Amino acid sequence: MACSPAWWQPWAASRRPDAPPNGWQAFCVPICPDDRNIVANALQRLAQPKQIVSADGRIARSDGSTADIELAATPFIIQGRQDTLLVVRDVSERKKTEQKIYHLAHHDPLTGLANRMLLKERLEHAIAHAHRTGKPLAVLFIDLDRFKGINDSAGHSTGDQVLIECAHRLRHCLRDSDTVARTGGDEFLILIEASTDPLHVPAVAQKILASMERPFHVGGKEYAISASIGISTYPTDGSNVEALIKHADIAMYRAKNEGRGGFRYYSAAMAAQSLERYAMEGALRHALERGEMELYFQPKVTLQDGRISGAEALIRWHHPKLGLLLPHRFIPLAEEIGLITELGWWAIAEACRHCRDWQEQHLPPIRIAVNLAYSQFTDDRFCDKVRHFLQAAKLSPSSLALELTETMVMKNAERLMSTLQQLKQLGVHLSVDDFGTGYSSLAFLKRLPVDSVKIDRSFIKDLPGDSEDVAITRAILALLHSLKRTAVAEGVETRAQYEFLLENGCEEGQGYYFSAALPHQEFHALLADARCFAV
Numbered sequence: 001m002a003c004s005p006a007w008w009q010p011w012a013a014s015r016r017p018d019a020p021p022n023g024w025q026a027f028c029v030p031i032c033p034d035d036r037n038i039v040a041n042a043l044q045r046l047a048q049p050k051q052i053v054s055a056d057g058r059i060a061r062s063d064g065s066t067a068d069i070e071l072a073a074t075p076f077i078i079q080g081r082q083d084t085l086l087v088v089r090d091v092s093e094r095k096k097t098e099q100k101i102y103h104l105a106h107h108d109p110l111t112g113l114a115n116r117m118l119l120k121e122r123l124e125h126a127i128a129h130a131h132r133t134g135k136p137l138a139v140l141f142i143d144l145d146r147f148k149g150i151n152d153s154a155g156h157s158t159g160d161q162v163l164i165e166c167a168h169r170l171r172h173c174l175r176d177s178d179t180v181a182r183t184g185g186d187e188f189l190i191l192i193e194a195s196t197d198p199l200h201v202p203a204v205a206q207k208i209l210a211s212m213e214r215p216f217h218v219g220g221k222e223y224a225i226s227a228s229i230g231i232s233t234y235p236t237d238g239s240n241v242e243a244l245i246k247h248a249d250i251a252m253y254r255a256k257n258e259g260r261g262g263f264r265y266y267s268a269a270m271a272a273q274s275l276e277r278y279a280m281e282g283a284l285r286h287a288l289e290r291g292e293m294e295l296y297f298q299p300k301v302t303l304q305d306g307r308i309s310g311a312e313a314l315i316r317w318h319h320p321k322l323g324l325l326l327p328h329r330f331i332p333l334a335e336e337i338g339l340i341t342e343l344g345w346w347a348i349a350e351a352c353r354h355c356r357d358w359q360e361q362h363l364p365p366i367r368i369a370v371n372l373a374y375s376q377f378t379d380d381r382f383c384d385k386v387r388h389f390l391q392a393a394k395l396s397p398s399s400l401a402l403e404l405t406e407t408m409v410m411k412n413a414e415r416l417m418s419t420l421q422q423l424k425q426l427g428v429h430l431s432v433d434d435f436g437t438g439y440s441s442l443a444f445l446k447r448l449p450v451d452s453v454k455i456d457r458s459f460i461k462d463l464p465g466d467s468e469d470v471a472i473t474r475a476i477l478a479l480l481h482s483l484k485r486t487a488v489a490e491g492v493e494t495r496a497q498y499e500f501l502l503e504n505g506c507e508e509g510q511g512y513y514f515s516a517a518l519p520h521q522e523f524h525a526l527l528a529d530a531r532c533f534a535v
């Protein structure tokens with residue numbers, strides 16, 4: 001066997017044997033010991049005539065590093081004698097590029113975690129292994145709670161830093177043999193293999209939840225999020241990659257719906273509910289274009305004289321199969337799937353149109369109130385859009401009231417303050433809904449440019465019998481009066497409640513004692529009647 005001098009170069013001239021390299025043993029010297037068998041095995045296949053064989057291996061460089069090589073052996077016959085031409089190429093650069101491409105294709109560029117493709121590959125191997133060994137495995141589907149709020153309020157680069165830190169914390173909660181993947185914006189999948197201890201997976205889930213609840217520090221500011229986790233296990237919850245991921249996802253949705261910051265194992269009952277949810281989602285996406293949404297109107301009454309001062313527009317859905325649905329059956333879903341903004345603008349346009357119609361028919365003038373969703377209100381052009389809808393309906397801004405919950409305002413007070421001020425300048429009436437449930441400070445309430453505050457029905461419910469609610473309601477009324485805000489009591493259901501509120505100076509009330517929410521024709525009739533609710 002004769003080798004060209006180039007074969008020895010990378011390995012080191014100084015280490016070249018004195019005698020010219022000869023024979024298989026000598027040829028193998030530069031090849032890394034671990035790879036010699038691979039090369040030898042490949043060359044043995046040359047025993048088959050006319051066969052070209054190739055093999056990959058590594059050679060040791062003089063500096064201690066290694067180079068990737070590719071060997072191609074071609075048998076040939078010269079003057080009746082069989083020989084072999086062995087061509088060896090340094091393919092280190094090509095290998096590096098291949099590895100780079102593989103890494104890019106299998107990893108998330110932001111966090112460096114595995115991506116969905118790699119997770120699926122590993123899960124497929126893990127399922128095969130679990131099938132052979134009988135050791136179960138678990139898939140954890142993690143979705144961050146309130147992450148979108150960070151992106152919306154602090155910007156995407158802050159959001160990115162939070163995601164990087166999340167990835168770091170997740171890795172710390174797991175063994176090296178487990179796989180953590182980022183599979184979407186704020187979604188992560190984890191593969192836990194060979195979890196024979198039944199307490200191991202819930203313990204990991206708890207550890208992850210605790211680690212996500214620690215505050216995140218970015219750019220000198222502190223951010224709080226939590227995580228919801230769904231868990232599926234092999235073989236109980238599925239026998240293939242798709243089923244296990246889908247079922248962990250369903251369980252995650254359940255964890256989220258049950259209050260966030262927790263984990264749930266998948267169960268077959270969840271699948272049925274999830275099908276129901278998908279059907280509901282599909283129907284909701286078409287409800288507006290199919291004309292299935294309707295606004296109902298509940299009167300607001302001036303307690304002193306019993307006259308209708310306004311109405312709250314409350315959305316209803318005529319579901320083609322389920323009949324008339326109240327907002328709690330579909331508003332949370334509309335929020336989740338991003339449809340709430342469209343529904344919200346439809347409600348504003350529709351409420352303005354009805355209010356203008358009543359004015360044109362010379363009914364007693366009233367102000368129409370519409371509920372806002374948080375995502376709708378955080379739109380930078382919110383005020384311009386409101387102005388546009390008012391102009392389109394030819395309605396004066398003072399005839400429109402917008403209701404925001406206290407929790408909504410507290411979520412991002414500083415950013416929303418400027419929108420509130422713009423709306424105030426426009427002349428729209430602003431009202432804080434569900435007051436008393438959101439822990440806003442008195443100083444904060446004083447700064448809020450709102451006209452009226454609705455006292456949450458939980459304080460009204462047990463009036464006047466419950467001494468604590470009596471004290472709280474009196475305190476809220478005194479506070480609102482000193483801040484010169486109009487007080488509106490929600491959920492007034494009895495005459496005793498009405499009298500208590502009237503005696504304590506509450507200006508307006510809304511509730512079944514006066515009227516439930518009504519379809520627009522019935523509300524029109526009530527208004528035309530110039531009905532006075534005072535007794």
Ligand SMILES: Nc1nc2c(ncn2[C@@H]2O[C@H](COP(=O)(O)O[C@H]3[C@@H](O)[C@H](n4cnc5c(=O)[nH]c(N)nc54)O[C@@H]3COP(=O)(O)O)[C@@H](O)[C@H]2O)c(=O)[nH]1
Nearest residue numbers: 314315326327347371372373490491492493510511512517
């Ligand atoms: N973003 C949007 N949210 C909307 C819209 N329309 C409604 N909503 C939200 O749904 C919440 C519930 O509405 P609804 O089921 O219609 O309930 C309202 C009343 O029917 C109910 N109510 C009224 N009087 C009483 C009463 O005496 N007792 C009692 N137990 N319930 C009563 O309260 C709801 C109105 O309350 P509030 O808004 O707090 O004044 C609704 O609260 C909105 O959050 C929409 O278009 N967009």
